[in-house]
Amino acid sequence: MAGSGPNSAGGAGGRAEAVGIVAAMLAVDPLVSALPARVPAVVPWAEPALLPQILLAGGGALPAEAVRHVLTVLALSKPGDVYPGLEVLTAHCTADSLAAFAWGLFEQWRLVGMPPKESWALHALGWLGDDDTVRRLTPVLRAWPGEGAHHRAVEGLAVLAEIGTEVALTHLHGISQRVPFKALKQRAREKIAEVAEGLGLTGEQLGDRLVPDLGLDADGSTVIDYGPRQFTVGFDEQLRPCVRDADGRQRKALPAPGAKDDPELAPAERKRFAALKKDVRAVGAEQVRRLEAAMVAQRSWTVREFQELFVAHPLVGHLVRRLVWLAESGGVVTAFRVTEDRTFAGADDGELTLPEDVRVRVAHPLHLGGDLPAWSAVFAGQGILQPFPQLGRPVHRLTGEEAAGHRLTRFEGASVPVGKLLGLTRRGWERGEPQDAGVERWFHRRVDDDRHVVIGLDEGIAVGALDVFPDQTFAQVWLDSAPGDYWPGRGYPLRFGDLDPVVASEILADLTEVTAG
Incomplete structure (x- = not known):
């Protein structure tokens, strides 16, 4: 003040x-x-x-x-x-x-x-x-x-x-x-x-x-200038800062300003570095979440968008290189990765060129089929750590009975602590609207504008008093045109078998995890 x-x-x-x-x-x-x-x-x-x-x-x-x-x-x-x-x-x-x-x-x-x-x-x-x-x-x-x-x-x-x-x-x-x-x-x-x-x-x-470049150069680095001393700061594939002095020697951390450093510039630059680290952590976490959501939703981009918004970005480029991607054109799908020099390579490490008319998306293991072991070997051999589970992601499939119906009875009757249930909100599930006495009687996940997977809860979540009903029983799990209560006498024409296999796998994964003992 x-x-x-x-x-x-x-x-x-x-x-x-x-x-x-x-x-x-x-x-x-x-x-x-x-x-x-x-x-x-x-x-x-x-x-x-x-x-x-x-x-x-x-x-x-x-x-x-x-x-x-x-x-x-x-x-x-x-x-x-x-x-x-x-x-x-x-x-x-x-x-x-x-x-x-x-x-x-x-x-x-x-x-x-x-x-x-x-x-x-x-x-x-x-x-x-x-x-x-x-x-x-x-x-x-x-x-x-x-x-x-x-x-x-x-x-x-x-x-x-x-x-x-x-x-x-x-x-x-x-x-x-x-x-x-x-x-x-x-x-x-x-x-x-x-x-x-x-x-x-x-x-x-x-x-x-909207992903900010945070003032970083094209290679993802910036210079911290103390006046007499300068340090180059970059980020590794896990977005951890790497500091090198003017001679290129790596340091454990950015040093504190010394007596010979510029008394005004050095503290300001050190403050900028602290803010930069914080911003990189926040941006990185948000982009990891967005890339995983894009894989599940199967969003795609043109080659130009992929190059400009992802590969060339000084921060997102690090995450891009830790994933397997798909290029699709005319029904032909090719899996590839982005190398350190920002070129594209297949599972055999041969260089690929992407035609201008392809659409690019994040590969889900279901898309890789028999090539999954080869890609897993490539990433393991090069020590590439993925930003979220992709190649090792569990894959789930509907039974024939589930595909032909509107309910997932395998999860019905499961008892789940309310805190664990609320954890589903981090994976795109939403709490239902409060009903009588302020109780939320269902959870749901939107598939598209006309389809929702709904979990009917017994007793339901008491708004503002989670300890009133600490455990929730999955009364019904079904596919509906809108979230709400389940009515046994009503017809339910939607079928789980009509869902995209990736979406179905992700829903089953969420429910399997939350109901696991």
Whole structure:
């Protein structure tokens, strides 16, 4: 926190610039015409002495009185209707200090209980925030629904969309795919859909294009510059950092700045390295999840998309090289892998060239058939560790009776601890809508718009009180056009045998794992 003393513009020139900024913000057309009849007063909790300094681009900082005018400008602004004076502020002040100021303001707002009338303090993060703001805000948004602040979390999604950087949209996409609160996840999906529609893409296609390169070079490295010393940082196939000095010697870790290093540059670069490691872990985990989901859903890409979005990406490229892929054209399917030099090779290690008209997708072991042992030998021989189970993935098949029917009776009657059951949400299953007395009576997994695999539960999950019914019995497991209760007298025309074998295998794998003793 900065005290009121430091909140001053250095020297007569700085004070004059501050005065000019304030005048431009509040006293010059068209800004005057935008002022309401009653200008909001600065709230007591937003005392400038408690907030980080706003630094001028030309040097110095805004004095406390000017900061009060900034607070007024923010209070006058609304989502989609920002007071014009904000543009003057961002044009004359440093972006880093504005982002830090906005975060300090947000924290003060949280400390006083997040009064709804001052929710502009949350939206200020969207107008003034940066990628670091995104990293700090996202965990807060994820937690808010569990703290009874769902509406605030939804507002926070708009903030991420307002910041609009690749990092912001990546985190927004992450919430839309993986958060335990269904309503927040749905709102995030709607936000992503809005952005995607504006670009003429689907949500998943946008997600492919939102993977940040984190400022890394094409080979996946970056230089950490301490001034007299430089270090090259790259990442191995498991996305762990590798540090080399100027002579190319590998170090165990990036050293702390020394007495001979640049006193300003070195600490800033070390901080950048710490943020980079954190971002790589987060991006890597999300992309592993997305690639596994793409394998199950059998998403495919053109050769150009595959090259640009996956093979050439400085981070995703590491994951791509640890998987077997399929190229399909005219009914002919060819399995291949991506080598260290980003060329393509078959199981015999012979180089392959992919025609422009093929579609590329992640191979499921069911697709590899008799070639599976050969590919397993290649990866084992080269010590390639896969980011998720692919070649060693268990394969399950329906019995003839199951394929001809709408129920999976082999799982019915199984008793499952509720905590273990909830673990299925990480694999695409969803909790049912609360019914009488707030009990969720089913679990379900969407196959497509018209087909859902549903688990009828006995007694059901008590919302907010998981210990009321700690064990759940699978009463029925069936295929239906929509999730809901099972009605014995009703006809069920859908058949499990009509599901794609990969989808059927994955469903059986989930149910086998969750019901295992």
